[in-house]
Amino acid sequence: MPDRSDAAPEIVEPIDLPDRPFTARNLADYHQCPQRFLLSWFVPREELRKFVGGPLALQGAVRQALVDCYRLGGPSEVPPERLVALFGETWDGSVCSDSLEEERLYSLGAKLLREYHATIAAQPQEVLEVDPRLEVECGGHRFVAAADLILREPDGGVNALRWLSTRTPPSAAEIFDSTGWGLLFACLRERYPNEDVSVTMVSLRRGGGHRVRFSDDELEALLRRARRVADRIRVATQFPARPDSHCRLCVARGRCPALV
Numbered sequence: 001m002p003d004r005s006d007a008a009p010e011i012v013e014p015i016d017l018p019d020r021p022f023t024a025r026n027l028a029d030y031h032q033c034p035q036r037f038l039l040s041w042f043v044p045r046e047e048l049r050k051f052v053g054g055p056l057a058l059q060g061a062v063r064q065a066l067v068d069c070y071r072l073g074g075p076s077e078v079p080p081e082r083l084v085a086l087f088g089e090t091w092d093g094s095v096c097s098d099s100l101e102e103e104r105l106y107s108l109g110a111k112l113l114r115e116y117h118a119t120i121a122a123q124p125q126e127v128l129e130v131d132p133r134l135e136v137e138c139g140g141h142r143f144v145a146a147a148d149l150i151l152r153e154p155d156g157g158v159n160a161l162r163w164l165s166t167r168t169p170p171s172a173a174e175i176f177d178s179t180g181w182g183l184l185f186a187c188l189r190e191r192y193p194n195e196d197v198s199v200t201m202v203s204l205r206r207g208g209g210h211r212v213r214f215s216d217d218e219l220e221a222l223l224r225r226a227r228r229v230a231d232r233i234r235v236a237t238q239f240p241a242r243p244d245s246h247c248r249l250c251v252a253r254g255r256c257p258a259l260v
């Protein structure tokens with residue numbers, strides 16, 4: 001047994017993975033800090049909550065309000081006051097740093113939802129799926145990605161949307177370089193073969209977004225990267241800790257051997 005006092009990585013058996021697909025977050029965790037991947041793979045729900053914070057709580061509640069709204073028939077059926085009420089039902093201000101932040105983020109969430117509702121309520125939308133979990137198999141691994149909404153667009157294409165409330169949403173170039181968006185595109189293509197598929201980042205703060213289609217080459221490069229990390233995880237027996245500034249927001253820091 002290695003000496004834990006020198007923060008040496010504990011040697012473990014390769015973890016049993018077959019029934020659990022990888023998310024882009026899992027791959028990023030392993031890439032950044034293998035110990036973080038290992039610990040977050042088993043992180044309990046209560047522990048996750050400690051690291052949520054105001055902006056993430058806002059994102060979660062805004063997203064859930066829109067998902068619930070579409071489950072009730074969409075913005076053409078759900079008035080803006082009801083949409084804001086749905087937001088209030090999920091909003092957990094207790095994770096904010098203080099009551100000022102809590103108030104500010106609640107008002108911001110309500111404002112973003114009202115503005116978004118005003119933009120889309122009158123638009124005809126053909127909804128294919130609300131809040132689906134999508135999977136794709138690739139190189140002997142299963143990957144999973146979540147969309148908020150899948151629409152049949154007026155141009156005939158199938159478009160998977162994600163709503164973001166973040167201050168600095170990703171640029172189109174960042175989306176093209178993102179394993180998370182690439183996996184969503186690959187999963188969507190698997191679910192809707194022979195369709196013109198696309199993925200769209202909707203920035204609620206900016207009132208716009210980017211609709212993206214990956215070329216075969218672009219997608220293959222991202223999937224190769226994902227496969228490479230998944231290959232390494234599958235055979236890994238050591239998960240060393242790599243402490244850095246990213247530790248501040250690590251969901252596993254309470255159990256990290258490098259920090260005790």
Ligand code: SF4
Nearest residue numbers: 033036243247250256
């Ligand atoms: S606290 Fe830092 S070193 Fe420890 S698992 Fe998290 S990211 Fe890795």
